[in-house]
Amino acid sequence: MLALLGWLGKACALDVYTIDMNSSKSSYAESHVLNLLHAALDASSARYGPYQLHVAQVRMERDRLLLEMLKGDMVNLSGQVTSIEWEQKLIPIRIPIDKGITCYRIGLIDGRNQAEFSAIRTLAQLKRVPLGSGRQWSSTMTYRQAGFNVVEGTVGMHSMLAAGRFRFFPRAIDEAFHERDASLAFFPTVAVESSLALYVPLPRYFFIGGGQQRLAQRLEYGLQRLIADGGYDRIFHAAYDELIEKAGLRKRRIFRIDNPLLSPQTPLSNKAYWYVP
Template sequence: MDTKGSAMRYLICLLAGLLSALATSAGAAPDVFILDAPVNAIDKRNDYTDKLLTQILRKTQAKYGPFRIEYAPEYMQRDRLLTELKKGDVVNITAKATRPDWESSELIPIFIPVDKGITEYRIALIRQGDQERFSKLKSLDELKKIPLGVGNGWSTRQVFQKLDFTLETGSDWEGLYQMLMSKRFDYFPRALSEVFVEYDDRIGRFPDMAIENSFMLYFPLPKYFFVSPQHPRLAKRVEEGFKMMINDGSFDKLFLDHHRELIARASFCTRKIFRMENPLLSDKTPLNVAEYWFDPFSGRKGRASARASCNSGPHAGARAN
């Protein structure tokens, strides 16, 4: 009896040792996340999503083990980025505004807006001296007749085109600022998370550039993490970690820590907001999940809010057309 018990204990210990060895071996190889590279050294558009991804992965370390974040060797336009993501070798994850072709491709989208949809609020860069022209606008139809600048491969180009705006496209992001100043178009709509940073970084080179101060554009165009189909484990890890951050409140905290000053600077309640539907959104867009979205006019619990800029003064609660 004792012999049998000793043999059983030995087998149990042996099995435990084998499982431990396997776990150690698995843990020795971190999950490697390869992000797309920025355009250049002053391109800060991905700073927030890079930080978000890092926090997501830290949340999942207990279950998934260590991780490493790397960057692709060079910047890629969206068509090439899509091709490389499908392969999953030089890049395997990105955070980009959604597009129908990206959702219908083999990529694995994580259907949670990485920035709570704040990029859906857009403020224009214009030329000094043109403010009065925009301040006099009374309708969205008037605005649509004025040529705007947009990147040829951007998701926003497809939406603006579908909504009948007058477009002037460019293939080079930095070149669009020069096109604005050269009067190739008259305004350059930028996401709330982009406009002030880009203006501050470039005003030295373009001293006649200005931030338009009378209106915003709004249409839903969520930015998601897209993961290579070659790496389903990475996608699963990101989705689980993201939901952990939502549930424990750390997502809202990171979002507000990063965007609070930009939200205040945007002056929501002093601007007309031209609201539009996005005809290109898929039925997988989680529009009915309130905690996923930023709302500048709501103080409802569970929703990151800029209510402090909108709940006092003559414009309290204002929602422009």
């Protein structure tokens, strides 16, 4: 009897997802990512059966995370800004996790420089401002190819900003407020820039590792079910409407840059996938 129960337990745990902690760098992103993920997997249960979802209790730099994702043992699911390498080596689910809100970047700055940014009226002017970006980030090459003056870092980006190594640090709207609040005690001049935003076409997808096609098919099916019944939009608005208002995104001057590195398979024409201020 015990052997039978053990077998049944394994059968019920057919689909096991383990997401990395890096997918949730702020409380805003964490609640949204996990809420969307649970909802999508629940929506797929009638067709695919039960599942288990775990959060790997370790944070990894992006390069190491990719290696672990390829193995699929420690972690087999991640919500990340896309890149050609990740789309080629892993299984991308090309539905933006957050309706592309990540594509809108507002800046962390030294608050004493706000007047400088308020005076910027053209993309060419903004490109002359030294911009900070992480060495392993998908966005870094995009900024370089667009002609920005990019200063790369690995750790301590907020201390580099406070020290004047660069003057503009573009972040997704949830990251900007979370990081500003977290760094104020150490860097009291760091502020969220209030007048402009960058639109960088770099969607954030769920990626499946370890060649686990069934897990990818199931998650995409669940996401499509949510889109069809309106759940995708409801979860997005519950997570982001307050932040969008706080950021004043609709009132900002939005400068758009091209991304020649974006996959031709990016579903830019599917209006259901994207938020427009």
